[in-house]
Amino acid sequence: MRKSGKKLASVMMAxxxxxxxxxxxxxxxxxxxxxxxxxxxxKETTAEETTEAETEAPxxxxxxxxxxVIGGGGAGMTAAIQAVQDGATDVIILEKMAATGxxxxxxxxxxxxxxxxxxxxxxxxxxxxxxxxxxxxxGKELNDKELVTVMAENSADAVDWVNEIGGDLSVVxxxxxxxxxxxxxxxxxxxxxxxxxKTLNAKVEELGIPVLLETKAEKILTDAEGKVCGVTxxxxxxxxxTIDCTAVILATGGFGANSDMVVEYKPDLAGFCTTNHxxxxxxxxxxxxELGAAxxxxxxxxxxxxxxxxxxxxxxxxxxxxxxxxxxxxxKRFVNELETRDVVSxxxxxxxxxxxxxxxxxxxxxxxxxxxxxxxxxxVTEADTPEELGEAIGVDGAALAETLKTYAGYQAAGKxxxxxxxxxxxxxxxxxxxxxxxxxxxxxTMGGVKINTATEVLKEDGSVIxxxxxxxxxxxxxxxxxxxxxxxxxxxxxxxxxxGSSAESYVTSNGGHTEQEIEAEAGSEAAAPAVQGDYKxxxxxxxxxxxxxxxxxxxxxxxxxxxxxxxxxxxxxxGIYEAxxxxxxxxxxxxxxxxxxxVSGATNTSNGIMEAVGAALAEAK
Ligand SMILES: Cc1cc2nc3c(=O)[nH]c(=O)nc-3n(C[C@H](O)[C@H](O)[C@H](O)COP(=O)(O)OP(=O)(O)OC[C@H]3O[C@@H](n4cnc5c(N)ncnc54)[C@H](O)[C@@H]3O)c2cc1C
Numbered sequence: 001m002r003k004s005g006k007k008l009a010s011v012m013m014a015x016x017x018x019x020x021x022x023x024x025x026x027x028x029x030x031x032x033x034x035x036x037x038x039x040x041x042x043k044e045t046t047a048e049e050t051t052e053a054e055t056e057a058p059x060x061x062x063x064x065x066x067x068x069v070i071g072g073g074g075a076g077m078t079a080a081i082q083a084v085q086d087g088a089t090d091v092i093i094l095e096k097m098a099a100t101g102x103x104x105x106x107x108x109x110x111x112x113x114x115x116x117x118x119x120x121x122x123x124x125x126x127x128x129x130x131x132x133x134x135x136x137x138x139g140k141e142l143n144d145k146e147l148v149t150v151m152a153e154n155s156a157d158a159v160d161w162v163n164e165i166g167g168d169l170s171v172v173x174x175x176x177x178x179x180x181x182x183x184x185x186x187x188x189x190x191x192x193x194x195x196x197x198k199t200l201n202a203k204v205e206e207l208g209i210p211v212l213l214e215t216k217a218e219k220i221l222t223d224a225e226g227k228v229c230g231v232t233x234x235x236x237x238x239x240x241x242t243i244d245c246t247a248v249i250l251a252t253g254g255f256g257a258n259s260d261m262v263v264e265y266k267p268d269l270a271g272f273c274t275t276n277h278x279x280x281x282x283x284x285x286x287x288x289x290e291l292g293a294a295x296x297x298x299x300x301x302x303x304x305x306x307x308x309x310x311x312x313x314x315x316x317x318x319x320x321x322x323x324x325x326x327x328x329x330x331x332k333r334f335v336n337e338l339e340t341r342d343v344v345s346x347x348x349x350x351x352x353x354x355x356x357x358x359x360x361x362x363x364x365x366x367x368x369x370x371x372x373x374x375x376x377x378x379x380v381t382e383a384d385t386p387e388e389l390g391e392a393i394g395v396d397g398a399a400l401a402e403t404l405k406t407y408a409g410y411q412a413a414g415k416x417x418x419x420x421x422x423x424x425x426x427x428x429x430x431x432x433x434x435x436x437x438x439x440x441x442x443x444x445t446m447g448g449v450k451i452n453t454a455t456e457v458l459k460e461d462g463s464v465i466x467x468x469x470x471x472x473x474x475x476x477x478x479x480x481x482x483x484x485x486x487x488x489x490x491x492x493x494x495x496x497x498x499x500g501s502s503a504e505s506y507v508t509s510n511g512g513h514t515e516q517e518i519e520a521e522a523g524s525e526a527a528a529p530a531v532q533g534d535y536k537x538x539x540x541x542x543x544x545x546x547x548x549x550x551x552x553x554x555x556x557x558x559x560x561x562x563x564x565x566x567x568x569x570x571x572x573x574x575g576i577y578e579a580x581x582x583x584x585x586x587x588x589x590x591x592x593x594x595x596x597x598x599v600s601g602a603t604n605t606s607n608g609i610m611e612a613v614g615a616a617l618a619e620a621k
Contacts, residue, residue, distance in 0.1 A: 007511065009544035019618045062242045062528070066090035066507045068231045069249045070217040071285065073102030074193075074489065075472025077200035078496030079337040079503070079539045083249075084207045086504040086579055091209050094233055094245065097279045100201055102253045102471065104492065106277060107193035108316035108370055111169055111182035112486035113155035113164070113443060118172050126153045126180045135487060138177040138340050139446075139480025142297060147478045150573055151452045151494045153488070153548055157576065158352065158493040159601055161185050165200035174307030174321040174423045177340045177484040183321070184486075192489060213563030219467065220248050220287050227510075241411055247467045247503040251496065254445035254473035255282025256301070262442055268586065275314045284474035291468065294460045297447035297478035302483055304443035305344040306358055308436065314443070315358055315374060316509070317341075317437055317485040317560040322367045322428035325407060326438075328352060331390060331399030333407070342482045345440035357393060357435040359400070363429045370474035371434075380436045384618055389433045398444040404428055444483050448476035454574040455499040469503045471495040476589045501578055503525045533561040533592035535620035542618070544611025546572050547604035562589050565613055571604045582606035588613055 068074045072095030114131035131152040159169050159358035169184040182592045186195045221230035230244040255261045257274035263270045265287050275393045306315040320337045328351040335347035364373050374380050383389035386404050390397025406429040410416045449457050449470050456464040472492040535557040543552045548571040564584040580602035587596035594614035598606035
């Protein structure tokens with residue numbers, strides 16, 4: 001059991017900065033500098049507190065946390081929040097850049113989810129099976145189907161979770177590779193990334209999770225048994241020190257901005273520009289490699305078809321999803337615009353000068369707020385007629401007008417005779433007309449560290465690296481040979497949450513909690529009835545429908561009261577169901593009824609447990 005000492009970061013919720021027992025000391029650099037916390041809350045840290053912290057953490061002591069999350073992007077912040085929601089009190093996020101967000105900030109289109117209430121409201125018929133089928137097809141069946149299934153099964157809960165922590169994913173749209181409207185966006189149709197990062201930042205701050213900005217993780221340390229035990233970091237002053245910990249969540253994102261690494265795995269992409277932020281350099285891949293992690297699909301690197309070749313601005317697929325078409329320099333369509341990214345990118349590379357134009361009308365512009373940012377950036381040409389637009393961009397105006405007329409005919413007939421595009425939202429006949437030059441650019445690295453469905457990082461022999469979890473673009477397997485637009489944001493929320501829960505469970509079962517927390521736990525009351533039950537004593541079984549099939553529970557009644565509820569059989573997702581199991585069963589015992597509140601972000605599992613307990617109690621009346 002580790003012993004706790006003094007906490008350095010003043011904004012951390014309940015945990016204390018602890019003096020190290022030097023579990024990793026033989027492998028660690030021990031010079032410690034004051035941690036710089038980065039949330040708004042940290043800015044409120046007083047000079048007095050900082051001085052005190054410096055005094056209390058002499059240079060020889062390592063810093064310490066239960067869980068260190070490497071990477072303050074979408075997956076990392078989600079994981080940290082979920083870990084704390086599950087009961088962790090000592091979580092730190094490391095972010096090497098000056099701000100959190102990573103590529104997540106840049107994400108535009110949205111988050112794919114099947115079976116949401118928003119789809120139901122629009123009578124969109126979708127299912128986990130169809131989501132899995134589309135994702136596998138889009139990924140050329142290279143995807144790890146188990147991971148894809150877990151992503152799809154938990155996608156509706158992911159939408160609820162984001163909304164419950166203050167986000168806004170309530171509009172459903174069409175995106176490339178999806179059979180039905182599945183991508184969830186903010187209600188004002190603005191880009192998903194800024195909304196998500198703002199929401200996550202606010203929650204991280206609310207929960208008091210310290211974020212150490214401009215602090216780069218250099219190496220993950222392991223003990224003699226191969227268990228993770230710390231992270232070596234370098235802060236913005238160039239100081240190197242170690243944070244001892246029980247678990248690490250690797251959430252460093254992809255390597256789309258590391259051209260050497262991209263070319264190493266896919267030489268054809270030499271010279272391509274990138275849509276990625278500067279921090280997407282594959283650090284997590286390098287750190288995991290040192291620990292003997294296995295990797296999958298490293299050569300699977302996606303280009304996004306519609307990127308401005310001068311400014312590298314990506315035009316979200318939502319523009320095409322909402323109705324835009326693609327034309328070449330001859331003013332002609334050349335592909336089903338809603339095909340997967342690899343297909344559309346390859347088609348563009350066959351056109352004159354390897355570029356094309358995204359073409360749309362006023363109705364498309366009005367349907368998507370993201371378009372305003374492109375117009376504001378001066379990268380869209382506009383005109384009153386197709387002919388004038390053609391003249392402005394150096395394309396035959398008559399050809400452009402003919403293409404639009406033909407397309408309007410297909411749209412009216414509901415059949416695209418040339419390219420079999422299925423979703424044709426608008427006739428593209430409402431002036432003004434708009435054109436934006438595009439070419440493919442490196443966008444997403446599908447390959448990465450191999451994980452199981454609990455996000456544990458695996459070695460080549462299939463064994464886990466104890467204490468190491470990973471989520472988001474640093475991992476491989478979910479997207480296979482081609483990622484569908486909207487699936488990465490689902491990936492980071494679903495697997496970020498699982499990583500947070502799994503790491504917290506690992507810390508709990510490895511005695512990693514700080515002494516204060518353990519004392520608090522020891523003193524806490526077990527769930528006890530707040531009201532008297534009125535049931536026949538005995539043990540009863542009941543079954544309800546959870547997220548992934550039936551959940552069977554055993555309910556024990558003593559002295560008329562429900563005294564325990566145990567999950568006997570279920571197929572719920574590890575890392576998600578535990579929160580529902582704990583929250584719902586405690587609430588049932590406290591209130592002596594099966595009708596309690598569902599646990600946020602695990603609604604289906606919670607409802608399944610309640611239904612099962614209700615069935616069991618029917619026997620006990
Ligand atoms: C322009 C653009 C638009 C996109 N649009 C969509 C979309 O609409 N829908 C969708 O599903 N997907 C979209 N994607 C993909 C999606 O945004 C990313 O795959 C996803 O956000 C990655 O999240 P992440 O948390 O894994 O990584 P990131 O968000 O990139 O976060 C990783 C963080 O780790 C930090 N880091 C890296 N190394 C270290 C280190 N050594 N120490 C400390 N910190 C480190 C990085 O600086 C970064 O902040 C888009 C991507 C781009 C580039």
